[in-house]
Amino acid sequence: xxxxxxxxxxxxxxxxxxxxxxxxxxxxxxxxxxxxxxxxxxxxxxxxxxxxxxxxxxxxxxxxxxxxxxxxxxxxxxxxxxxxxxxxxxxxxxxxxxxxxxxxxxxxxxxxxxxxxxxxxxxxxxxxxxxxxxxxxxxxxxxxxxxxxxxxxxxxxxxxxxxxxxxxxxxxxxxxxxxxxxxxx
Amino acid sequence: xxxxxxxxxxxxxxxxxxxxxxxxxxxxxxxxxxxxxxxxxxxxxxxxxxxxxxxxxxxxxxxxxxxxxxxxxxxxxxxxxxxxxxxxxxxxxxxxxxxxxxxxxxxxxxxxxxxxxxxxxxxxxxxxxxxxxxxxxxxxxxxxxxxxxxxxxxxxxxxxxxxxxxxxxxxxxxxxxxxxxxxxxxxxxxxxxxxxxxxxxxxxxxxxx
Numbered sequence: 001x002x003x004x005x006x007x008x009x010x011x012x013x014x015x016x017x018x019x020x021x022x023x024x025x026x027x028x029x030x031x032x033x034x035x036x037x038x039x040x041x042x043x044x045x046x047x048x049x050x051x052x053x054x055x056x057x058x059x060x061x062x063x064x065x066x067x068x069x070x071x072x073x074x075x076x077x078x079x080x081x082x083x084x085x086x087x088x089x090x091x092x093x094x095x096x097x098x099x100x101x102x103x104x105x106x107x108x109x110x111x112x113x114x115x116x117x118x119x120x121x122x123x124x125x126x127x128x129x130x131x132x133x134x135x136x137x138x139x140x141x142x143x144x145x146x147x148x149x150x151x152x153x154x155x156x157x158x159x160x161x162x163x164x165x166x167x168x169x170x171x172x173x174x175x176x177x178x179x180x181x182x183x184x185x
Numbered sequence: 186x187x188x189x190x191x192x193x194x195x196x197x198x199x200x201x202x203x204x205x206x207x208x209x210x211x212x213x214x215x216x217x218x219x220x221x222x223x224x225x226x227x228x229x230x231x232x233x234x235x236x237x238x239x240x241x242x243x244x245x246x247x248x249x250x251x252x253x254x255x256x257x258x259x260x261x262x263x264x265x266x267x268x269x270x271x272x273x274x275x276x277x278x279x280x281x282x283x284x285x286x287x288x289x290x291x292x293x294x295x296x297x298x299x300x301x302x303x304x305x306x307x308x309x310x311x312x313x314x315x316x317x318x319x320x321x322x323x324x325x326x327x328x329x330x331x332x333x334x335x336x337x338x339x340x341x342x343x344x345x346x347x348x349x350x351x352x353x354x355x356x357x358x359x360x361x362x363x364x365x366x367x368x369x370x371x372x373x374x375x376x377x378x379x380x381x382x383x384x385x386x387x388x389x390x391x392x393x394x
Contacts, residue, residue, distance in 0.1 A: 063192055086210070
């Protein structure tokens with residue numbers, strides 16, 4: 001339960017207006033720091049919900065697939081250039097960001113990850129590998145300024161951030177083929 | 186499978202939610218960047234061009250209503266800009282060249298508006314004008330000296346200007362066409378010169394008949 005309390009405190013810290021606006025002032029920090037940290041805060045808060053509503057998770061996320069789908073959908077949504085601009089200019093979208101990332105991504109991810117099979121885990125990694133590679137290419141190669149609130153140089157930086165993450169996922173997936181973790185246990 | 190009906194329901198709900206989210210977040214899968222959303226909204230709303238006071242490269246001061254009864258082809262620029270503005274103005278020049286001469290000055294006026302009134306005084310604009318084949322009459326370059334008026338215009342037209350550290354600005358660019366009644370008529374992609382010229386010509390031809 002202490003974990004859930006830390007998660008809550010962390011969440012409150014992240015949505016404090018000065019903290020939020022500082023993180024949102026730099027494009028890559030907005031997308032690759034603030035958003036993942038919000039997910040992590042939800043991840044930490046998950047045990048609270050799992051304890052309070054065990055029947056809900058057991059009934060509606062029994063095999064973990066709905067939760068993983070929700071996780072993938074919301075993450076994809078927040079990687080659209082438009083949504084970052086909207087979060088900065090429309091208050092309701094900003095609030096939706098603060099709610100959706102912890103509670104519709106972090107919480108279901110934690111609940112689902114423990115339930116889904118290795119195959120589904122790898123499928124999830126592959127989906128993000130494709131998504132991040134595509135987004136990286138988009139943000140780096142686009143001749144246009146995709147976000148009205150951010151400069152094009154920041155956009156290229158963000159693109160390389162995506163490529164870096166995609167590379168990390170790729171390395172992880174490739175090592176799965178060659179390394180059997182059981183050999184090291 | 187019977188036992189898993191809840192999973193199917195949950196998956197369906199999640200997917201439906203996802204489709205709905207993307208649908209509303211992108212104006213029906215049409216606007217994936219804020220810029221396309223902005224253009225789309227502008228064309229739907231067709232706002233009135235605020236009656237701002239302009240000061241042009243010939244140091245003449247007049248309000249926007251000076252152009253009543255004429256179409257006005259507008260771009261937003263600043264002269265210290267090194268990347269997109271010269272491109273924007275060169276493309277504007279090409280559109281200008283493609284419009285039949287009988288319309289120029291009579292039915293349509295070209296206007297480059299600077300959003301950097303501090304640096305872009307009439308003298309600077311006069312010099313800049315020369316680079317792009319603007320004659321200062323049928324294609325004018327002007328600044329809006331009043332910052333409040335400028336801000337309200339940029340806001341109304343959704344032009345977002347981000348000042349950079351080195352005195353430059355980043356901004357979203359487009360061709361704007363304001364109709365003789367002073368309302369926004371078209372927002373055009375500034376990289377598609379022929380398309381823009383064709384659109385403007387068709388509108389001008391329409392007024393002839």
